Amino acid sequence: MAEKIIVTSALPYANGPIHFGHVVGAYLPADVYVRYRRMCGDDVHFVCGTDEHGVAITLKAEREGTPYEAYVDHWHTTIDDTLRRMGIEFDVFSGTSHHRNPHHRALAQQFFLDLQAEGYLLEKTEEQFFSEALGRFLPDRYVTGTCYLCGHENARGDECPACGKYLDARQLIDPKCSLDGSTPVLRETTHWYLDLGRARDEWLRAWIESKRGQWKPNVENFVLADLEDLRARPITRDLPWGVPVPVDGADGKVLYVWFDAPIGYLSISRQYWTDRGQPERFEELWKDPATKLFHFIGKDNITFHAVVFPTILRGAGKGWILPENVPANEFFNFEGRKFNTSSGWMIPDEAIADVPVDALRYALCTMMPETADSDWTWTEFQARINGDLADNLGNFVSRTLRFIERFFDGEVPACGAETAADGALYAAAERAAAEVREHLSAFRFRRACQAVMALGHECNRYYDTEAPWTSVKTEDGRPRAAQVMRVCVEMIRAFAHLVAPVMPTTSATLFASIGAAGTAPSLDAVGARPTEPGAIPGAPLTSCLPRFTDARGQEKAALFTKFPDQRVAAEEERLRTLREHMEAETQSETPEPTHDPVATTIEFDTFAAVDMRAGTIRRAESHPKADRLLVLEVDLGFETRTIVSGIAASYAPEELVGRRVVAVTNLAPRRLRGIDSNGMLMAGDGDDGKPRLIAPDPATPDGTRLS
RNA sequence: GGGUCCUUAGCUCAAUCGGUUAGAGCAGCCGGCUCAUACCCGGUAGGUUGCAGGUUCGAGUCCUGCAGGACCUACCA
Numbered sequence: 001m002a003e004k005i006i007v008t009s010a011l012p013y014a015n016g017p018i019h020f021g022h023v024v025g026a027y028l029p030a031d032v033y034v035r036y037r038r039m040c041g042d043d044v045h046f047v048c049g050t051d052e053h054g055v056a057i058t059l060k061a062e063r064e065g066t067p068y069e070a071y072v073d074h075w076h077t078t079i080d081d082t083l084r085r086m087g088i089e090f091d092v093f094s095g096t097s098h099h100r101n102p103h104h105r106a107l108a109q110q111f112f113l114d115l116q117a118e119g120y121l122l123e124k125t126e127e128q129f130f131s132e133a134l135g136r137f138l139p140d141r142y143v144t145g146t147c148y149l150c151g152h153e154n155a156r157g158d159e160c161p162a163c164g165k166y167l168d169a170r171q172l173i174d175p176k177c178s179l180d181g182s183t184p185v186l187r188e189t190t191h192w193y194l195d196l197g198r199a200r201d202e203w204l205r206a207w208i209e210s211k212r213g214q215w216k217p218n219v220e221n222f223v224l225a226d227l228e229d230l231r232a233r234p235i236t237r238d239l240p241w242g243v244p245v246p247v248d249g250a251d252g253k254v255l256y257v258w259f260d261a262p263i264g265y266l267s268i269s270r271q272y273w274t275d276r277g278q279p280e281r282f283e284e285l286w287k288d289p290a291t292k293l294f295h296f297i298g299k300d301n302i303t304f305h306a307v308v309f310p311t312i313l314r315g316a317g318k319g320w321i322l323p324e325n326v327p328a329n330e331f332f333n334f335e336g337r338k339f340n341t342s343s344g345w346m347i348p349d350e351a352i353a354d355v356p357v358d359a360l361r362y363a364l365c366t367m368m369p370e371t372a373d374s375d376w377t378w379t380e381f382q383a384r385i386n387g388d389l390a391d392n393l394g395n396f397v398s399r400t401l402r403f404i405e406r407f408f409d410g411e412v413p414a415c416g417a418e419t420a421a422d423g424a425l426y427a428a429a430e431r432a433a434a435e436v437r438e439h440l441s442a443f444r445f446r447r448a449c450q451a452v453m454a455l456g457h458e459c460n461r462y463y464d465t466e467a468p469w470t471s472v473k474t475e476d477g478r479p480r481a482a483q484v485m486r487v488c489v490e491m492i493r494a495f496a497h498l499v500a501p502v503m504p505t506t507s508a509t510l511f512a513s514i515g516a517a518g519t520a521p522s523l524d525a526v527g528a529r530p531t532e533p534g535a536i537p538g539a540p541l542t543s544c545l546p547r548f549t550d551a552r553g554q555e556k557a558a559l560f561t562k563f564p565d566q567r568v569a570a571e572e573e574r575l576r577t578l579r580e581h582m583e584a585e586t587q588s589e590t591p592e593p594t595h596d597p598v599a600t601t602i603e604f605d606t607f608a609a610v611d612m613r614a615g616t617i618r619r620a621e622s623h624p625k626a627d628r629l630l631v632l633e634v635d636l637g638f639e640t641r642t643i644v645s646g647i648a649a650s651y652a653p654e655e656l657v658g659r660r661v662v663a664v665t666n667l668a669p670r671r672l673r674g675i676d677s678n679g680m681l682m683a684g685d686g687d688d689g690k691p692r693l694i695a696p697d698p699a700t701p702d703g704t705r706l707s
Numbered sequence: 708g709g710g711u712c713c714u715u716a717g718c719u720c721a722a723u724c725g726g727u728u729a730g731a732g733c734a735g736c737c738g739g740c741u742c743a744u745a746c747c748c749g750g751u752a753g754g755u756u757g758c759a760g761g762u763u764c765g766a767g768u769c770c771u772g773c774a775g776g777a778c779c780u781a782c783c784a
């Protein structure tokens with residue numbers, strides 16, 4: 001029975017490029033699943049777009065001097081292009097900003113009002129900085145000042161770049177607006193909070209528990225634990241870019257990006273149906289209890305999609321459906337580390353430029369981080385392309401089609417008498433289809449790929465056992481060779497059906513090669529005897545396969561060409577060099593230059609007020625009550641002080657003893673989780689975002705005043 | 708600090724409710740084949756399931772502790 005299905009992929013944030021980690025986590029599995037469900041005859045609606053609001057975007061756009069619209073358009077286009085190149089085919093790929101999607105603002109506002117009417121919003125009034133010059137509230141990041149923890153003079157309201165710590169903007173010393181340098185004032189502002197606790201008590205917990213055994217165990221356990229510590233979350237902010245809060249007197253306030261972003265799934269869908277002239281279809285789909293909604297996401301998004309967004313949907317009280325499942329993937333790394341586009345720790349386009357999309361999709365599916373974080377390695381990638389696609393599947397197709405060209409004048413033979421071995425192979429194909437169906441239904445993409453390749457192995461074994469190259473050479477044996485070839489052709493047909501969700505282009509090529517171009521793939525058809533058992537004259541056979549040059553320098557046709565050893569070696573060499581370089585950087589005592597804008601100009605006297613001294617760490621131990629802090633005894637020559645520093649992420653206590661540091665010595669003492677800190681160590685963020693200490697020159701003894 | 712998950716062969720991964728001798732693929736080794744993309748097929752070897760305890764007739768699986776890693780969250784330098 002055909003089902004109505006909505007599939008969404010996490011909305012990528014329009015603030016940078018996406019890499020294979022994103023693709024393999026949320027986009028490729030969704031696309032494969034959609035193709036699979038469509039093969040099953042289900043009515044699938046596949047929605048995505050860019051998430052285009054939020055502070056990070058406004059900051060970067062303003063820093064570049066680019067209008068918000070132009071800024072998000074740039075990344076929208078870039079991301080769209082990346083996804084298209086991976087063969088991800090959404091029904092619609094739009095976004096959440098007003099100029100791209102005129103439906104988003106109204107719908108997000110409607111959700112706000114509906115939630116308010118249903119009593120799901122709490123109102124709270126707090127103090128926040130306000131710029132009288134600009135006439136608007138300043139989000140924490142727009143305020144700079146002296147860090148009240150370390151004395152750093154260019155701390156941002158949310159975070160101090162020197163100590164890397166999160167700050168309470170209201171406590172900044174000498175706060176300045178980072179936009180025009182004026183001094184902001186504290187003013188009361190009202191914000192709205194989503195009452196998640198009420199949802200939990202009334203229905204959310206029961207709903208999540210009803211999903212027991214259906215969701216992935218990691219998602220289920222994580223969410224159940226999450227429920228215990230639910231609190232109201234703010235859903236509004238003071239920002240110039242976003243969806244305005246639809247309340248009188250809320251000028252300058254917008255919906256918090258995490259609130260409006262998932263509503264983008266709906267508004268983008270509404271845009272799609274409206275643009276197609278069927279606006280009524282939108283609510284028919286999203287409010288029909290029979291519709292099944294699936295959110296494909298990465299593990300960092302679980303709480304949002306399994307707790308927060310359902311609360312928004314049901315809390316609005318308008319009958320929106322809740323997700324059927326939230327198939328979250330774990331994280332995908334690259335050769336043992338996180339992808340890092342800016343440092344080059346990624347897959348260069350040139351390295352895979354001539355690898356067909358289908359091969360990439362297949363390889364990524366076999367590496368998908370379904371139950372645990374997984375890793376791209378070049379050798380694994382090559383093994384999948386060469387071993388699975390070229391040697392196993394590709395070569396089976398090749399030996400079959402070439403055999404028919406050589407020994408049967410290019411005409412696929414009619415079905416002959418069927419032997420037990422033939423029947424067993426048909427049965428194996430049917431089993432493979434059942435496995436693919438079972439695994440894809442349960443979001444086990446790796447296993448589905450394995451099932452297809454296992455059939456490839458069966459086919460090659462059949463071919464070898466039957467040895468048609470022997471039988472074809474005798475009069476008596478020729479009919480048997482013909483039947484074997486026909487069975488192999490039927491297996492090619494089976495593969496065309498089986499690989500369609502993962503490798504749509506390859507599926508079409510396979511159908512075409514045996515004279516069945518345009519066949520709609522269907523798992524039901526796999527393993528069935530051909531409906532037209534006669535010979536198939538005029539099949540294109542190898543002529544429709546891509547060309548390549550083989551190891552002997554001859555040009556041939558092949559379904560997949562191999563990924564050469566030299567390329568793997570070259571990439572591994574590149575990474576080896578890069579890794580050494582990165583490790584050298586890590587050990588370097590010079591901090592990476594930050595790209596934060598230069599802070600407001602200060603007078604020399606202001607600077608001179610800071611007393612920095614060279615020192616040496618004499619003792620170091622972990623803070624008993626804080627993960628990120630170390631408690632240090634710093635020798636300043638004239639005295640030894642206790643300084644608490646948030647550098648635990650970068651240094652083990654024992655490696656610090658004896659290390660030279662720069663300490664701010666006239667900073668007001670501060671109690672940090674129970675221990676008084678008398679000063680601050682100068683540090684800068686490394687390229688991994690973790691703090692790195694600054695060291696004085698060996699010629700400056702402890703206690704030397706630095707300026 | 709609280710929470711969720713992960714650690715199984717050289718590599719990448721399986722193992723249903725706690726149940727037979729922990730299985731595949733790749734890489735390795737031995738052999739066979741020549742239709743095919745130097746492919747394919749058969750065979751073989753490879754394990755203290757991160758470590759230490761516990762529960763049980765029986766533990767990769769459940770419990771406790773430890774080590775390492777990922778993510779969420781709090782505190783926050």
